[in-house]
Amino acid sequence: MKKELKIYNSYSREKEIFKPIHEGRVGMYVCGPTVYSDVHLGNCRSFTSFDVVYRYLVHLGYKVRYVRNITDVGHLEGDADTDAEDKISKKARLEQLEPMEVVQRYMNGFHDMMRIFNILPPSIEPRATGHIQEQIEMVQQILDNGLAYVQNGSVYFDTLKFAKQENVYGKLSGRKIEDLLSETRDDLKNQGEKRHPSDFAIWIKAAPEHLMRWNSPWSAGFPGWHLECSVMSTKYLGKTFDIHGGGSDLKFPHHENEVAQSYGACGCAPANYWMHGNMLLMNGRKMSKSDGNSITPEELFTGNSPHVSKGYSPMVLRFFMMQTHYRSTLDLTDEALQAAEKGYRRLMEANKILQAMQHPGKGSAGNLDKEINGLIDQAFADMNDDFNTPKALASLFELVTKINSLKGGQLSFSETTAETLARLQQTFKDFIFNIFGLLNEDAEASGNGIVDGLMDLILDMRQQARTNKDWGTSDKIRDALKELKIQVKDGKEGATWVKG
């Protein structure tokens, strides 16, 4: 069942068999948020995608060190050598807060949202401001290696020199080096401090009014955005580690520059596998904080948005994301969310039925047995094929039909063994809760026992009425419950109920 895992590597643009550097262990780094405003749903998709990667690696038995940073300094709006301002500094200025107050507020919000979506915390969540010393050291290394230059207290990475030297610049993001080289320095004008337009700041001298600043050999200033990821991944995972993830919009310049920096500092590639999640779309366009085409999770939960007709729960959204491969764009529409809601409920309900099942004992490995085992194997094969959650989910839904048929009597337990049923129960649970990371929201909502007790009473009274062929009373109860969004399901062994 645990065949080899294949991962699409953005760096080679091919699916590759995953081989960790150290057997049984995985080092994974994912670019976290810049905490200068509330997370939007697009961010959540990205972290959900990598959450599933993390969960699946753990499920496969790997010991994973998962590092996901918090960017709390250095992320600029604009270009470093012109009129750029640090995003967090800017927010602090606008709201008259300490920069660290801004960071704390949005970091708390981010963590809350991760919890709501049942996204597991990383093993290490380092912050850029906690690694200033290491960043200064890396700047120095790059300078020592001759791949950076100092200009008025700021330090810039020399991309042109690096491109000529290593021939890797542009590989990740698919940029043509010739284009870069063809723009010779003599042709360039109005470049400010940079010698070449593609050069980027690794240390930035702080303007007098800038709040966040640290002393360095070059100036009182702050580190460049890309540098933190190179520094923190190196510190916690080593110079070269297994997997580096992030949104596809980070490929350039952020990841490209990370690669450059790692080569610039140690002469080696930072990661063996680069994974890029695709964007969440709304109205056919990328959901983006900066251009306003975004929706917050809260707005979706409450339905307080012109984009949706009603609210959708966090797990419905998580399920919605599972239905699409992480490398495909996902278009958010009300209709698709409604479909996801029903699909989610159907899946959870089937699991409930499955877990309550008991094999009658006698059963042989017939056709059904083969089908069930085949579908389980298929689901794992799907996940092994670059984490294909929609395909795995399809296999699961085929199992849902088997489960319901076993319950409804259309299929017989005699066709399957107790062993297979046990495997199905275990695997189904593993997939839904451990790998996909879904939670059973209904169970949590009704967990206090009072509702369950009341419902037992009500359904018992209704059963009395039905035995007496008192259809009026029976239907009155059913309709009244429906008003309360409780659905009564009549079955051979009495009635059950479900929310919604």
Place this chain on the structure above:
RNA sequence: GGUCGGUUGGCCGAGUGGCUAGGCAGAGGUCUGCAAAACCUCGUACGGCGGUUCGAAUCCGCCACCGACCUCCA
């Protein structure tokens, strides 16, 4: 403009050179006191035009449209 990716049935979304994706919605049926739920069956979808092939939605070319990146963004 450059680079890359996409265009799948009513909607969302997988996918492979020939064999069912799946979810939701819709139609018919079974079950039911009637429903609901569940189960069974169904629609012969792959942007357009050419080409390669015994065979292409899947490979190649051209065209159209959409998007992402190229500047901050998961």
